[in-house]
Amino acid sequence: MTTRAVARGVGHYLPDRIVPNSEFEESIETSDEWIRARTGIERRHFAAEGQTTSEMAALAAEAALKMAGMEPDDIDAVIVATSTADLTFPSAATMVQERLGMTRGFAFDVQAVCAGFVFALANANALIASGQAERVLVIGAETFSRIMDWSDRTTCVLFGDGAGAVVLEAAEGDGTNADRGILATDLNSDGRHKDILYVDGGVSTQTTGYLRMQGKEVFRHAVEKLAQTAHASLAKAGLSGDEVDWIVPHQANLRIIKSTAQKMGVGMDRVVVTVQDHGNTSAASIPLALSVGVARGQIKQGDLLVTEAIGGGLAWGSVVLRW
Ligand code: ACO
Numbered sequence: 001m002t003t004r005a006v007a008r009g010v011g012h013y014l015p016d017r018i019v020p021n022s023e024f025e026e027s028i029e030t031s032d033e034w035i036r037a038r039t040g041i042e043r044r045h046f047a048a049e050g051q052t053t054s055e056m057a058a059l060a061a062e063a064a065l066k067m068a069g070m071e072p073d074d075i076d077a078v079i080v081a082t083s084t085a086d087l088t089f090p091s092a093a094t095m096v097q098e099r100l101g102m103t104r105g106f107a108f109d110v111q112a113v114c115a116g117f118v119f120a121l122a123n124a125n126a127l128i129a130s131g132q133a134e135r136v137l138v139i140g141a142e143t144f145s146r147i148m149d150w151s152d153r154t155t156c157v158l159f160g161d162g163a164g165a166v167v168l169e170a171a172e173g174d175g176t177n178a179d180r181g182i183l184a185t186d187l188n189s190d191g192r193h194k195d196i197l198y199v200d201g202g203v204s205t206q207t208t209g210y211l212r213m214q215g216k217e218v219f220r221h222a223v224e225k226l227a228q229t230a231h232a233s234l235a236k237a238g239l240s241g242d243e244v245d246w247i248v249p250h251q252a253n254l255r256i257i258k259s260t261a262q263k264m265g266v267g268m269d270r271v272v273v274t275v276q277d278h279g280n281t282s283a284a285s286i287p288l289a290l291s292v293g294v295a296r297g298q299i300k301q302g303d304l305l306v307t308e309a310i311g312g313g314l315a316w317g318s319v320v321l322r323w
Contacts, residue, residue: 001174006169007167009066021043024156028153056141061139075102079136079138081112083142094107097192098255145160164289183237183322189313191313202260218314241266246270248269250286253275272290
């Protein structure tokens, strides 16, 4: 017998304000046509003034708990993947705990930028496999609109705000890749690439800063590393690309998504794509795509999924799970 971390519920929250590409045409030299052609993005959501990451995270969590048929106090651990927490401390996760009315368990944040949700899933899996927790709420939530330099057309058109959440629960499997739950994880980082994607501010420099990116360099690494990590986690699970029902990729750029799927030998009819509607929501993008994929009826119980993501650090990784 093997203890598996099985998804019991998923949910998401998107702020009300939808910003189409055309809105940027008024303030910077860009066009709807350029943004669509280079990124696949058509619109994104931006948080309302005063709306915080933990607020959106808690709303996504409530939806996931509802699907799981669980109460907040059924949860042993809350992990929030975010680079845009409300405050320097405490963690967004403890704020979610408080917002949900939880009176027990433990909570912490994971910061691996756009790969954050994959890192959080791997941590949740380890907590469940070790017996430290039975039920873990894993959330990705971001307000990247707060770290945009609105005069930089190479970055400000790419990102959006939102949150997604998954409830994982321990269940006994027979130890084969036919089990439901997380089957394999693969995590990587390489700090030598820290300067190609970063925020030029932070607590110890007493500024908030703005996101800075060498887009072409990030693109090059993404295309190479995402297929590599997906193959690595599939190999750990004793599986290959043709057995995958759905790739649920980090939603940064449609061209990156297509190229990774191609390298994995998976057709685009088996890829969950939401980037056109959400833009890049960093750590929120995978749980948002999972939630939308389930709501659309694409992802069904028993399907084999691969999630993969790369972000600042660079940090990248993948998770293979049977839904
Ligand atoms: N509108 C119009 N023109 C633009 C815009 C814009 N919004 N942005 C850039 N351009 C211009 C450039 O200035 C350049 O003009 P020039 O030739 O006169 O110098 C031209 O378009 C081409 O620019 P490139 O940077 O070469 O365009 P590219 O095809 O590489 O696309 C993009 C840029 C979309 C940013 C791409 O490189 C990309 O998607 N990179 C990956 C980014 C990414 O995924 N980041 C997230 C990673 S995850 C995380 O942790 C946040």
